[in-house]
Amino acid sequence: MRRFLLILAVLCLVLWGMVFFLLFERRDQATAALPTLMVLPSLTPSDTPTRTPPATDTPTAIATLTPTHTATATATFTPTLTPTLSTRVVEISAVMPGVYVPPTLTPFPPGTILLPALPQPVEPLPDATNEPPPYEGWYSFESDNPAVHYSTPWEPRLHASASRGQYHRSENVQSYASFTFEGEGLRIRYVAARNMGIFQVVVDGVVIDTVDAYAPELAFPGTRVYTIGRGVHTLELRSAQQRNPQSEGYVLALDAVQVFRGTANTLIIPPPVETYTPTPQPMPAAGVELVGAPPTVQPTTTPIPPSLVTVSVVIAYDENGNRAVDPAEGVSGISVRVVEVGTNRVVAQAFTDSSGFAQLQVVTSAQARVVVPYFGKVWQLPNSRRGGNVRFTLLLTPGNQPGLIP
Numbered sequence: 001m002r003r004f005l006l007i008l009a010v011l012c013l014v015l016w017g018m019v020f021f022l023l024f025e026r027r028d029q030a031t032a033a034l035p036t037l038m039v040l041p042s043l044t045p046s047d048t049p050t051r052t053p054p055a056t057d058t059p060t061a062i063a064t065l066t067p068t069h070t071a072t073a074t075a076t077f078t079p080t081l082t083p084t085l086s087t088r089v090v091e092i093s094a095v096m097p098g099v100y101v102p103p104t105l106t107p108f109p110p111g112t113i114l115l116p117a118l119p120q121p122v123e124p125l126p127d128a129t130n131e132p133p134p135y136e137g138w139y140s141f142e143s144d145n146p147a148v149h150y151s152t153p154w155e156p157r158l159h160a161s162a163s164r165g166q167y168h169r170s171e172n173v174q175s176y177a178s179f180t181f182e183g184e185g186l187r188i189r190y191v192a193a194r195n196m197g198i199f200q201v202v203v204d205g206v207v208i209d210t211v212d213a214y215a216p217e218l219a220f221p222g223t224r225v226y227t228i229g230r231g232v233h234t235l236e237l238r239s240a241q242q243r244n245p246q247s248e249g250y251v252l253a254l255d256a257v258q259v260f261r262g263t264a265n266t267l268i269i270p271p272p273v274e275t276y277t278p279t280p281q282p283m284p285a286a287g288v289e290l291v292g293a294p295p296t297v298q299p300t301t302t303p304i305p306p307s308l309v310t311v312s313v314v315i316a317y318d319e320n321g322n323r324a325v326d327p328a329e330g331v332s333g334i335s336v337r338v339v340e341v342g343t344n345r346v347v348a349q350a351f352t353d354s355s356g357f358a359q360l361q362v363v364t365s366a367q368a369r370v371v372v373p374y375f376g377k378v379w380q381l382p383n384s385r386r387g388g389n390v391r392f393t394l395l396l397t398p399g400n401q402p403g404l405i406p
Helices: 002-030
Strands: 113-115 137-142 148-150 155-158 166-170 176-182 185-190 198-203 206-212 232-242 252-261 266-268 307-317 335-340 346-351 357-364 368-372 377-381 388-396
Touching (some): 176 252, 185 198, 185 232, 335 357, 357 368, 377 388
Parallel strands (some): 113 266, 307 388
Antiparallel strands (some): 137 252, 148 176, 155 166, 166 252, 176 232, 185 252, 198 232, 335 346, 335 368, 368 377
């Protein structure tokens, strides 16, 4: 019985295996791959695929038809890469010593007006306050123009000689005036007087001029014309905190700012500033040439001319001990001499009077000294060669002195 069941189970498995095999074969036939149409770029004849006709079903001896499927060959294509067109720019710099290439002129657009320098303003200039921009040529921006700003209020004043009859001034050396404008030329009209100081003209943070505004009489001059290039610029007028030695103050006053703006076809090319650079030159070798000449004069000693020296000597006995010569303290009859140093020759001699005073006049060019032999006192005369007056005082200390001093 067990063997029968085992054989039956094996047959069932075989039968189910055949059923599953037939089912999968039919699915493969139903899902056969279909060729897909593709556009292949630039195929070469060598790249043309070879196609094999599909296989046909062949009946077998078995009653059940078993179809067989042969896969369709698929063409493989390797495209040929074509380089794209590109531009390569090569810059070559060649240095050829000794070869000079002359410069070529740059053509300017037709109608361009070339000026070597800015034209000088001819007053009265148009007032920029009364005309709207854009401005062409010279225009005057008055001191009360809204574009002129003062760091601290400046005092407005009226005068018939001022531009438009008005100017602004300030005594504060820390205050300044600023003005932003567009143009390529600039000129400052300021006030000069006895109390004006020195101020600086600053454009875009660079000091381009320093102006001394001192004048003995009130005047309204203008600075030189400054070429500053096209574009927007910022002007500052500030005190240099200095003044002319003859000036009475440091006042800074602004009358007007004059601006030049060229037209679109005007081009100002100032001449280049020539600078001279010294070129070192080889110096020839120094040579020595003997020439005849008179003998060199040797220096000789020039004797010093004699001079007059006046010598005054006071000899006193300090009886009260106050270290001063008082009346009735003079010692009379004391010999005073002037002798030469080295030779000890007496040049002059005198005796003191009742007040203890003696005076000697000596004409000599040698070094001399004053001697009081009785008391052994000696003074040098350092100025005997240049002359003059010399005074000496001999003060005797209190003590028992002889009753008679020769």
